Amino acid sequence: MGIETAKGTARRLVRERTFALIQVRSTDLAGAERALDTAATRIAQLEAGHDEVPYLGPGDVASPKSVSKVIPTPSGPMLALDLGEDLPGARVAEIPGLIAAELAAAGVAEATILCPKRGGPMDRLIGRGAYPTGAGLLLWAPRARPVPDIWLDTAMNWLSAGEVTAVVSGVEFTVDATTARRLLRQIIDTRSTSCLMIAGDLGGRVRTVHMTAVFTSRLTLAERGPDVTGQDRVAAAEQLTAIGRALAADVEYAAVDLDVGYDFTAWFQCGINSGWFEHWGTELAEGVYWWQLLGDAHLTRMAGPAACEALPGAGRYELVCGEPAQWLPGQPSRARLQQACRQILGHCLDEAVSDPDGGMMLPPVP
Numbered sequence: 001m002g003i004e005t006a007k008g009t010a011r012r013l014v015r016e017r018t019f020a021l022i023q024v025r026s027t028d029l030a031g032a033e034r035a036l037d038t039a040a041t042r043i044a045q046l047e048a049g050h051d052e053v054p055y056l057g058p059g060d061v062a063s064p065k066s067v068s069k070v071i072p073t074p075s076g077p078m079l080a081l082d083l084g085e086d087l088p089g090a091r092v093a094e095i096p097g098l099i100a101a102e103l104a105a106a107g108v109a110e111a112t113i114l115c116p117k118r119g120g121p122m123d124r125l126i127g128r129g130a131y132p133t134g135a136g137l138l139l140w141a142p143r144a145r146p147v148p149d150i151w152l153d154t155a156m157n158w159l160s161a162g163e164v165t166a167v168v169s170g171v172e173f174t175v176d177a178t179t180a181r182r183l184l185r186q187i188i189d190t191r192s193t194s195c196l197m198i199a200g201d202l203g204g205r206v207r208t209v210h211m212t213a214v215f216t217s218r219l220t221l222a223e224r225g226p227d228v229t230g231q232d233r234v235a236a237a238e239q240l241t242a243i244g245r246a247l248a249a250d251v252e253y254a255a256v257d258l259d260v261g262y263d264f265t266a267w268f269q270c271g272i273n274s275g276w277f278e279h280w281g282t283e284l285a286e287g288v289y290w291w292q293l294l295g296d297a298h299l300t301r302m303a304g305p306a307a308c309e310a311l312p313g314a315g316r317y318e319l320v321c322g323e324p325a326q327w328l329p330g331q332p333s334r335a336r337l338q339q340a341c342r343q344i345l346g347h348c349l350d351e352a353v354s355d356p357d358g359g360m361m362l363p364p365v366p
Contacts, residue, residue, distance in 0.1 A: 003100045006114035010093040013115060017083040017092055018065075021118070021169060024099065025076035026111035033077045035106040037070050039099045040079055046091050053086055062086035071193045072186035074166070074173045078116065080193065120172035122165055125202055126262060133329065134224030135233040136260030137240035138286060140253040141217035147188045148250045151219055154243060155209040156181050158221045161199035169193050188213045196262055200225070205232075208262040220264040230328045233258045237324045241291050248316045254293035255286055259329040270338055272349060283362050285348035288341035290327040292319045294348075301365050303346030319344065 013020050026032040047063040050056045064087065068080040083092055096113045103111050125131050141147045156177055164180040166173045168187070175183065180197055187195045191213045200206035204227035210220040221243070223236045237258050244254040257269055266272050266287040282297040296315045299305040308317035321341045326333040342349060347365050355361035 001110045003103050003111045005096040005100065006112055009096050009113060009115050013095055014089040014092045020081040020083060021078055021116055022081065022095060023076050023078040023116045024111050024113055026108055028108050029076065031106045031108040032111060033070050035102040035108060036077045036079060036099065039102040040067050042098045043067050043095055046087060048088050048091050052088050069190055069192040071169055072190060073168050074175050074179055074183060078169060080169055116171045118170035121202060122167050122172055122198055123170060132224055132226050132228065133259050133261055134222055134228045135236035135240060135258045136220055136222030136264050137244055138255045138264040139219045139247065139251050142252045147217045150250055152181050152184050154247065155184060159197060159199040159207055159209055165198045167196040184211055187211055188217060210263045220262065222260050222262055233328060234324045237290065244293055245311060248293055248311055249313055251293060252282060253286065255289040256291040257289040258324060258327045285345045288338045290321060290324055294319055298348050301347040302344060304344035307344050
């Protein structure tokens with residue numbers, strides 16, 4: 001077979017240039033990953049000047065806007081590309097050849113280079129935003145510490161299925177539990193993308209695990225679907241709270257709510273933008289929720305630290321606002337409790353500001 005490029009790959013890259021994926025499928029996964037990592041550097045260096053793009057000014061160049069880290073998948077490594085609008089098609093069409101050359105140099109004997117197909121049942125149903133929400137648990141890993149294996153064990157126990165659908169950068173794969181766990185670890189360790197895993201019947205009820213580790217490690221466990229009742233949400237919220245307490249020593253910040261999607265977006269939940277910067281869960285609260293796990297630094301920024309109850313272990317506290325049933329979507333009590341929670345959390349909800357040393361930071365407490 002040798003090293004092949006699937007028909008139409010270059011044309012598809014040109015067409016999807018700002019939202020493109022390129023993948024290598026090979027039995028030599030390690031070699032393919034090494035080759036794709038080297039090729040990513042060469043792709044990032046592609047450029048064209050005024051002589052190829054006349055509307056550019058003299059000295060200006062067109063080049064890719066972003067090239068991801070190598071993204072692991074069960075069928076072979078991928079790159080996510082934003083090649084920009086200005087890079088000529090002839091330059092974009094060079095990409096499969098660059099990858100093929102690196103595969104040959106790495107000693108990969110057989111491989112196929114292609115643009116994988118995005119989407120599938122999961123994307124059509126959940127991705128369009130029409131699928132019912134449910135109850136969920138959000139976990140942030142401690143800063144500067146590896147994500148512990150107990151997170152992976154917890155995720156797989158939550159899915160509790162022999163077969164899982166994994167969605168990586170929009171591409172769906174059906175995998176067994178062992179492969180799913182290994183994939184989660186790879187996503188965490190490479191910090192390359194996010195990964196959604198789903199188990200259950202999409203027509204009724206599913207459990208989801210959503211992991212993102214591009215900047216910091218964030219895990220969401222949720223149960224949702226058209227068959228999930230309000231009573232089911234309450235039961236799931238209580239179960240997820242017990243999981244959060246059990247993981248307290250290995251979590252920087254955690255929250256449970258009863259109106260979540262698979263990724264627990266704070267803006268959707270309560271209209272709070274947490275700053276779009278590296279999460280400082282030792283000080284920042286993601287939003288206002290029924291149950292939250294907080295630390296010592298949170299208490300120094302809170303307006304009502306006395307509302308927290310200490311958990312076993314140093315520097316761990318929980319904040320509970322009302323009863324879970326009062327946080328069900330559509331309940332008038334939800335908005336009232338959100339406002340009460342905002343007042344208690346105080347400066348834990350401050351917007352990020354520019355850090356004089358670079359990047360973003362939480363402003364000092366007045």
